Amino acid sequence: MFHPSHFTAVLLFALFASTVFGITMRDTPRRMFRYGAYCFILFVGSAIVLSWVMLLIAR
């Protein structure tokens, strides 16, 4: 069985979802890569920001 940490799960989720978004939402390989990277950064970045917000709310 596979037991990743929460952050590892976030990274895996962001990687796979960003790959599909990049390929399906853009036409050329260069634009696909750029959009995929953009989505990956937004996925991971928003997870980190929301984690800090929840930590501050919980205090």
Added chain:
Amino acid sequence: MSTTPNKPVAGKKSGQGFVYLPLIAGWLVPGAGHFLQGKWVRGTLLAVSIIAMFVLGLAMQGKLYTSVQDILDMLGVAGDLGSGLLYVVSRVAGWGAQPIQTTVADYGTKFIVVAGMLNIIAAVDAHNLRTGRKS
């Protein structure tokens, strides 16, 4: 960072044959809709991403939705069905945990549902390639 959406491909004619074949093939087998049109790299990346997400979800002891008790279960079944044959094979083989017992298993359940929804997006993309709406 550019986020400009795709523009329709003007003047491109769709070919002969059953126009919904890439859509159906892409739904049943992740990436197959792209393979049918010779988009080998795109198809491989899509297949690896979707299958890996589905398999990792199962490996995390995620739940496969099997019955509809309420509206959330209905949405879960709809998401899982998006994986096509992956879902059918997993149901027949009895894979997937019932019920969810750990936090990681809850992540796994979401991985499985999202893999199905991503597969639907990929199948629609294959259909758009087939009709000439995308290049």
